[in-house]
Amino acid sequence: MFWSPGPRPSRAGRTPTPTTSGACAARSDRAVSGEAALGGSTAAGARSPRPRRRPFSRWRARLALPQALIWQRLHFQITEPYRRTALYRWRLSGPELSQLHAQPADPWPGQSDLGSAILQNRLTFAGRTLADPRPFWLPADADDxxxxxLHGFAWLRDLRVLGSDNARRRARELVGDWLTRHPGPGGPAWHPATTGRRLAVWIALFEFFAGSAEVTFKTRVLDGAQRQARYLHDVLPAGLCGAELLAAIKGLAVAGACLPGGQPWLERALGLLERELPRQILADGGHCQRSASLHLDVLRDLIDLRAALAAAEIQPPRNLQLAIEGMAPFLKLLQHPDGGLALFNDSLEERAVVVEMALQRAQVRGRAQVAAPQSGFQCLHAGRTRVLVDAGAPPSPGLDGHTHAGTLSFELSHGRQRVIVNCGAHPGHPDWRAVQRATAAHSTLTLGETNSAEILPQGRPGAVAVGRRPETVVCRREEGDGAIWLDMSHDGYRQAFDAIHERRLFLDAAGEDLRGEDMLNGPAGVPFAIRFHLHPDVTAGLVGDGRAVLLRLPGGSGWRLRASGAEIALEDGVYLGQRDTVRRSQQVVLSGVTKDGRTAVKWALKREGGRK
Structure with a gap:
């Protein structure tokens, strides 16, 4: 059979990867909408048994949250009315300031096209563009x-990159208007994570929008910054967790380091940071929420915090430096050769220039990792071929707000060209979110038109997002003579269908031959589909009387996909990996119906033509 990769290395040559597993809150759901939107297919005439459901999934998932987190959120909600009072706003007032104690640098690049659009009152955030939004700070059509x-103010960088007086004046107008309309806590503008992001940006870009302003304007801005810092000092951790909590801590710490009299805020922030970093940054350097885009955001936040402390002549804490040193090599693991990131768990490609800038500013030398067992990611690299694999369980409740049901999915690049991808993330519409999080939106196996993890409706980022999930995800890695094997499995379909999904991958030493085998251990009569989502720049056509698919890359080379044990077909797909963009694509689908006991589908991707 064409799958067989040949002899494996002896035990002495093996590099095993420990088991990765996660806690489970037992649930079940179907992925019908995701299957339909992504061209789902089942064998003709097959009847899929309905997966077993359990009632009150959302409430059961909420109760699975850590008890401390439940109480924090309850306390924050109960005390919210008091924070909206005039008395509380008075408590936030402080001495008049006219200058910063320290001015940190902000090197992150803006985008001139977005800055020009802001001057024309067209705002593009979270995948949606609103022209002349009204009311400006709370448009009726805007989601969370x-x-x-909008209220995080990172878009000030887009105005700064224009380098014009008009852009500076517009920035000043908007900051001043925000201060007038938001004198105290209340509404989405004062969400603690948003407040932390805004506070850090205002301080870092203070010279851009306020440096040439009158003293009265500077005083207004710094008074607003003081109020926000006192608010964060009062409410944190405010029921936040994960990247959102670190963003709020960063804002409080930057204010504490750069505003006169900010020592209590700095001490509070560094105390929270001391507690959170060991919780959130795993031993392999990965962030606990298992999202490449979130990992980049957190790394940037930690780098900015280190720079702000240095600008204030404060020695950064050792754990902050250790976190940066661990996160930078992990970021390289999730980076494709084109410079962008892999599309796992609400991730986008991201701008390659920003990814490279984060790696440079981290000031960490060393090669990229090839395995991250605690985070659950693997990299197979040989020749000019790179395969990135999600071989881990979803994060625990409370940290799963960005989780996709993509366990055991993979992405493949050759040179700088992405070939096989996941669909990505488009945050602009809730219907897209439901589709992109489904198992069918990933290059892996879907059983019975059901997601491998139950995707729950969610509100703001950070809400409970996953109910039933794989309890155990196993991955073993072996290497020998330049070739790499992965043996993986997950039990995400055990409760729904009493089935286990196993996936084996092999990449030869030349990077020219990727072989796989997907196995299902379970009952007969359940339809399955194995998807290979193609990057939009890759075209595909059936060859060999429909028994294989030829994938053509822009440079003229190609890959031939063959399979046994399933029917092979080409279907339409979508690609959501680039910010604010939806592109048409194709997908190869291997479909069939399970046999009693063990069902196996073998497939192989072999490179053809082009330079080595």
């Missing part, structure tokens, strides 16, 4: 993600 970016 859009409002979080």
């Amino acid at each position: 993600a859009w409002l979080a970016q």
Whole structure:
């Protein structure tokens, strides 16, 4: 059979990877909408038994949250009315300031096209563009993600890159208007994570929008910054967790380091940071939420915090430096040769220039990792071929707000060209979110038109997002003579169908031959589909009387996909990996119906033509 990769290395040559597993809250759901939107297929005439459901999935998932987190969120909600009072706003007031104690640098690049659009009152956030939004700070058509970016003020960088007086004046107008309309806590503008992001940006870009302003404007801005810092000092951790909590801590720490009299805020922030970094940054350097885009955001936040402390002549804490040193090599693991990131768990490609800038500013030398067992990711690299694999369980409740049901999915690049991908993330519409998080939106196996993890409806980022999930995900890695094997399995379909999915991958030493085998251990009569989502720049056509698919890359080379044990077909797909863009694509689908006991589908991708 064409799958067989040949002899494996002796035990002495093996490099095993420990088991990765996660806690489970038992649930079940179907992925019908995701299957339909992504061209789902089942064998003709096959009847899929309905997966077993359990009632009250959302409430059971909420109760699975850590008890401390439940109480924090309850306390924050109960005390919210008091924070909206005039008395509390008075408590936030402080001495008049006219200058910063320290001015940290902000090197992150903006985008001139977005800056020009802001001057024309067209705002693009979270995948949606609103022209002349009214009211400006709370448009009727805006969702929580859009409002979080608006009130976070990172778009000031887009105005700064224009380098014009008009852009500076517009920035000043908007900051001043925000201060007038938001004198105290309340609404999405004062969400603690959004407040932390805004506070850090205002301080880092203070010279851009306020440096040439009158003293009265500078005083207003710094008074607003003081109020926000006192608010964060009062409420944190405020029921936040993961990247959102670190963003809020960063804002409080930057304010504490750079505003006169900020020592209590700095001490509070560094105390929270001391507690959170060991919780969130795993032993292999990965962030606990298992999202490449979130990992980049957190690394940037930690790098910015280190720079702000240095600008204030404060020695950064040792754990902050250790976290940066661990996160930078992990970021390289999830980076494709084109410079962008892999599309796992609400991730986008991201701008390659920003990824490279983060790696440079981290100031960490060393090669990229090839395995991250605690985070659950693997990299197979040989020749000019790179395969990135999600071989881990979803994160625990409370940290799963960005989780996709993509366990055992993989992406493949050759040179700088992405070939096989996951669909990515488009945050601009809830219907897209439901589709892109489904198992069918990933290059892996879907059983019975059901997601491998139950995707729950969610509100803001950070809400409970996953109910039933794989309890155990196993991955073993072996290497020998330049070739690499992965043996993996997950039990995400055990409760729904009493089935286990196993996936084996092999990449030869030349990087010219990727072989796989997907196995299902379970009952007969359940339809399955194995998907290979293609990058939009890759075209595909059936060859050999429909028994194989030829994938053609822009440079003229190609890959031939063959399979046994399933029917092979080409279907339409979508690609959501680039910010604010939806592109048409194709997908190869291997479909069939399970046999009693063990069902195996073998497939092989072999490179053809082009330079080595």
